[in-house]
Amino acid sequence: MEYRDEVYFHSKPESEIPFSAEEFKNRLSRIRKAMAKAGIDMLYLMAPESMYYVSGYQAEWYQAQSPRQWPASSAIAVHVDHDHYILFDSEREAILGRIFTASTDTRLFPRNSQRDGAAFTVEQLKEAGWLRGTVGMEFWSYRPNRMISQRTEALFQAAGAKVVDGTDVLRQVRWIKSPDEVTCLREAARIANIGMAAAKAHLRRGVTELEIYGEMVRAMAAAGGENPGITMPVLSGTKTNALHGLATRRKVQQGDVVLVDLSGVFKRYHINMARTFSMGEPSRDVIEVTSKAATAMAYIRSLLRPNLPVGEFNRAIMAHLVEAGLWERRGWVGGYEMGIAFPPDWVGNFVFDPLSDLNADRLFEPGTAVNFEHQFFLPRHIGQYFTIDSFLFTESQARGLSAEPFDLMVIE
Missing domain, CATH: 3.40.350.10 (Creatinase/prolidase N-terminal domain)
Known part of the structure; x- marks a missing residue:
């Protein structure tokens, strides 16, 4: 032998x-x-x-x-x-x-x-x-x-x-997660929040997008996080109008909008979240848009409950965004299933958005988890306000899992 x-x-x-x-x-x-x-x-x-x-x-x-x-x-x-x-x-x-x-x-x-x-x-x-x-x-x-x-x-x-x-x-x-899987999703959320806090802590003028990316990866790995299914975007400036771009050697500059989109991963279960930052105080017209968008995310969280009908959720989102004057600025508004993922993707099979009847007759049943994305183009083409929360539905409650505020966060 x-x-x-x-x-x-x-x-x-x-x-x-x-x-x-x-x-x-x-x-x-x-x-x-x-x-x-x-x-x-x-x-x-x-x-x-x-x-x-x-x-x-x-x-x-x-x-x-x-x-x-x-x-x-x-x-x-x-x-x-x-x-x-x-x-x-x-x-x-x-x-x-x-x-x-x-x-x-x-x-x-x-x-x-x-x-x-x-x-x-x-x-x-x-x-x-x-x-x-x-x-x-x-x-x-x-x-x-x-x-x-x-x-x-x-x-x-x-x-x-x-x-x-x-x-x-x-x-x-x-689609329906077991109690063991739900435990993994909660742990993935904990790791994701650590990653977002690390990105925020290291964000300053003169650092490259790749440096921010590296710091959040290091922080999540130290917390027990695994390699995510998608290379996580850190985007700055007008580049934020292309949300699926990659972090590069571009240096963050004064006046930039900066987007961070990541997933915490535990036993291959993903929880996704994203936040938008401003390098220095933004202009009044930018604040007007982002404040409305942050309020909309808080409103959307208030809708959550076990067995929430997807169609009802979609209609409420659209009505609120139209009333707030945000609908015409939207990029994409909607979400998809969170769960097991391997490279090259973390996008789950179940998709929903206010402009589609797809899955509108379904429920967010106990044991399900989805992300929810808000994308709005900012004035003068300077970039996008981009926020992602992830929702977990159980028998007793439904809640968002991201910890950082939804407001445009100013980095001095």
């Missing part, structure tokens, strides 16, 4: 499984019930968020843009009639699987396959009898890419399975 085999197959690293066996058992039960309702016999999961939700699997590399010789192949198969899942992976990740998952059935690709385990996986699933029906794949996930997804689908079909889009099964299950 080669020494690497001894390490791969006999090393016993310290376990870092993120949740209890009972939590994972309950998740699997919910998934199987949803599969039965959707008419799916086997769910084939390759999205990092899905693999994590089922097993705790997490890695720093998912072969998303890898060479053709190293295609994304690791996956988890869940069958509607079985109370365990099968984890398929490269032997190079055997140790990783023992650290982060409680998998009782891990099957490693043959060594000569490199990382291309698709044919092996299908053969194993066929022998197990898991391909005698309808297979759901995650067609709306970036992983795997188009070529690998089509090839895997063809292999399933050749083995006798009917293949359908099963993306929404797990996404809908993840």
